[in-house]
Amino acid sequence: MTARVIDGTAVARRVREEVGRGVAALVAAGGVAPGLATVLIGEDPASEVYVRNKRRLSVEAGMQDLHRHLPADADQATVAALVDELAADPAVSGILLQLPLPRHLDPDALIARIPAAKDVDGLTTANAGLLAQGRPGLRPCTPAGVMALLDEYEVPLSGAEAVVVGRSVLVGKPMAQLLLARNATVTVCHSRTRDLPEVCRRADVLVVAAGIPGLVGDDAVKPGATVIDVGIHRGEDGLRGDVEFDAAAEVAGAITPVPGGVGPMTIAMLLANTLTAARVQQGIGD
Numbered sequence: 001m002t003a004r005v006i007d008g009t010a011v012a013r014r015v016r017e018e019v020g021r022g023v024a025a026l027v028a029a030g031g032v033a034p035g036l037a038t039v040l041i042g043e044d045p046a047s048e049v050y051v052r053n054k055r056r057l058s059v060e061a062g063m064q065d066l067h068r069h070l071p072a073d074a075d076q077a078t079v080a081a082l083v084d085e086l087a088a089d090p091a092v093s094g095i096l097l098q099l100p101l102p103r104h105l106d107p108d109a110l111i112a113r114i115p116a117a118k119d120v121d122g123l124t125t126a127n128a129g130l131l132a133q134g135r136p137g138l139r140p141c142t143p144a145g146v147m148a149l150l151d152e153y154e155v156p157l158s159g160a161e162a163v164v165v166g167r168s169v170l171v172g173k174p175m176a177q178l179l180l181a182r183n184a185t186v187t188v189c190h191s192r193t194r195d196l197p198e199v200c201r202r203a204d205v206l207v208v209a210a211g212i213p214g215l216v217g218d219d220a221v222k223p224g225a226t227v228i229d230v231g232i233h234r235g236e237d238g239l240r241g242d243v244e245f246d247a248a249a250e251v252a253g254a255i256t257p258v259p260g261g262v263g264p265m266t267i268a269m270l271l272a273n274t275l276t277a278a279r280v281q282q283g284i285g286d
């Protein structure tokens with residue numbers, strides 16, 4: 001292997017430690033420890049693991065764990081009432097509605113009830129609009145985590161060719177906007193893109209968030225490129241991403257592994273957003 005392996009686990013730990021110091025400083029300045037309300041509906045095993053990790057790491061950073069759980073058959077009005085209760089509760093700095101929701105629930109209508117100031121996932125229309133306009137706001141955690149990794153590894157962005165594979169509201173679209181804000185030349189690819197490997201080979205920075213295991217192979221990587229794999233898939237032989245890691249690592253200059261790449265950064269940025277939200281709500285520091 002020739003590529004440098006980007007250590008998301010280590011960077012995430014440093015970010016969480018910094019958040020922990022920020023929490024302590026907020027409390028020392030007369031503020032209240034940030035409260036994170038993770039909301040889990042039902043018993044999806046993967047979601048349970050993610051939520052458990054978010055809760056554990058928020059407590060480690062000195063935050064209050066204000067987790068709420070509703071049964072899988074909770075109806076739209078019940079979940080809406082819970083979101084409204086958390087929205088009104090001053091102890092709640094951030095609300096994270098774990099996705100995906102059971103199929104009978106409408107996620108957009110529920111996300112719309114989260115006040116922008118408590119939207120630590122950066123998913124509300126207000127925060128998406130602020131990002132699109134290049135104004136300050138809470139940013140979606142996964143793309144924010146990718147930007148933190150690129151900065152930590154000093155990957156040049158200004159004038160660079162960046163290709164984003166995937167156009168989801170959660171990752172692809174905000175990812176493209178964050179790269180654009182840093183003056184990259186951004187191309188967004190998706191399922192209808194003609195000759196995907198050819199477009200990807202233009203990239204100095206290739207971010208793959210398509211949700212298709214092994215979609216991107218070495219034929220899609222320019223020699224020396226930085227490859228960021230946002231995919232996460234549970235197979236018989238463990239976790240894998242959207243990128244054929246072994247093959248791509250022979251061509252790339254730097255690459256994120258799965259696990260240990262973007263995933264831990266998502267949680268670290270959630271904690272950073274929760275601290276930011278608490279500071280703004282309490283009017284203490286920045």
Ligand SMILES: Nc1nc(=O)c2c([nH]1)NC[C@@H]1CN(c3ccc(C(=O)N[C@@H](CCC(=O)O)C(=O)O)cc3)C=[N+]21
Binds near residue numbers: 049096100
């Ligand atoms: N409202 C909402 N916000 C989210 O941010 C959100 C969500 N819903 N639903 C599901 C996805 C997925 N997600 C991950 C978080 C951490 C890891 C993570 O820590 N991954 C570890 C491995 C963990 C493991 O072993 O499963 C790693 O890649 O090294 C992965 C994925 C957040 N999501």
